[in-house]
Amino acid sequence: MMESLSMSAPPPFERFYADHREAVFAYLTRLVGPGPAEDAFQETFLRALRAYGGLRHAEHLRAWVFTIATRVAADEHRRRRAGWHSADVPDIETVDERPGYEDLSELTRPLPPKERAAVVLRYGYDFDYEQIGAALGSSPEAARQAASSGVRRLRRKEDRP
Amino acid sequence: MTLSPDLDRRFREAAAAEGLLDVSYDLADSPLGPLLVARTQRGVCRISFDPEPARAEEELARAFGARLLRVPRAVDDVRRELEEYFEGERRGFEVTVDLRLARDFSRRVLEQLALVPYGRTTTYGTLATQAGRPRAARAVGTVMNRNPIPIVLPCHRVVGSTGALVGYGGGLERKRQLLALEGAL
Secondary structure, three states: HHHHHOOOOOOHHHHHHHHHHHHHHHHHHHHHHHHHHHHHHHHHHHHHHHHHHHOHHHHHHHHHHHHHHHHHHHHHHHHOOHHHHHHOOOOOOOOOOOOOOHHHHHHHOOOOHHHHHHHHHHHOOOHHHHHHHHOOOOOOOHHHHHHHHHHHHHHHHHOOO | OOOOOHHHHHHHHHHHHHOOOOOEEEEEEEOOOOEEEEEOOOOEEEEOOOOOHHHHHHHHHHHHHHOOEHHHOOOOOHHHHHHHHHOOOOOOOOOOOOOOOOOOHHHHHHHOOOOOOOOEEEEEHHEEEEEEEOOHHHHHHHHHOOOOOEEEEEEHHHEOOOOOOOOOOOOHHHHHHHHHOOOOO
C-alpha cells in the first residue's frame, strides 16, 4: 500500500490535520499533561504547517507528526525541567485505531535494531523504559539511551527531507 | 481526552494569523444556498455554489498550495460583504480578488467583467470587444461559465445580445435571482 502512495503529493493540510489531530492531542496529553498539552498541540501543528509546503510525498505522515509532537513535548519538558508524565498502562487504542508500530516501523527502518525497537516500543506502543528494558533484556536507563539516540538519529535524517 | 472545539478553533486561527496558509475557506449561508468561500493572502480566490468541501479542498490545494485549512474567521470580511449584498445594502465589493490562475484572454475578460456596474447588464459580445477580441463572444461565455469568483465578479450581469439570460455556472434560476435582487429584471 505504501508503494502506491509513494508518488502522491501530500493531501490538503485540512485533511492531514483532521486525520491526526485527535491522536496527537491524546498523545501530547499523556506526555505533558492536560493543560500544557493545549499549547503543545498548537505548536505541533504550527510546526507541521510550516514544513508542510516542503513535503514531497504523502508517506509516513502520521509518524512524521508524532515525531514533531515528541520533539515539542521534549522542548516543553526542557522548559519546565519536570519529568514527563509516564503512562501507567500502555493503551494504544486511545492514541490510534491501529498500532503506531505500523507507521513507525517504516520510519525507523534505518536505525540499528536496538534503537529501532526502543523507539517503536516507546512511541509506537507507549511502553515506559522499565517495560522496554525488560523487553530488550537491558536496564531502563539503557533503554532510555537507545530510544533517545534513535530519535536523535531520526531527527538528523528528517532535517533534510 | 478529546480535542476541544475551542482548541481546534484557536489552532486554525493561529495558522491564519501567522500567515502560514496558502488557502483558507469556509461555508457561508446565502439566499442562493450555502456558498464555499476561499481566499489566499492576495484575496478571494473561489466562491462555489452547491459546495462539496472535500472535493473543493483537493482542487484548491492543487491550484494554490497544500497548506489549506478551514478557518471561518479568515473569510469573515467576505462573508459580511456578501450578507450586505444579499440584503440589498451593498452595490460593490471591496475585498480584493486573486486571479493569478486566469491568464491572457480570460484575465482580460474577468477584469472587464469586474467593471460592470450593479443593476446593469452587458453582453458576451461587448465583453469580447472590451477584452480585445470582438468575435470571441462564445469564448467569453466559456470564461463566464468557469468564473472562479461568481457574485463578486458579476458574471450574472452578462446576457445574450437579445437580452436572453443564456446560461449561468450556478444555474439560470440563480442568475435570475441575482438580477432581480439588483433590480435589473
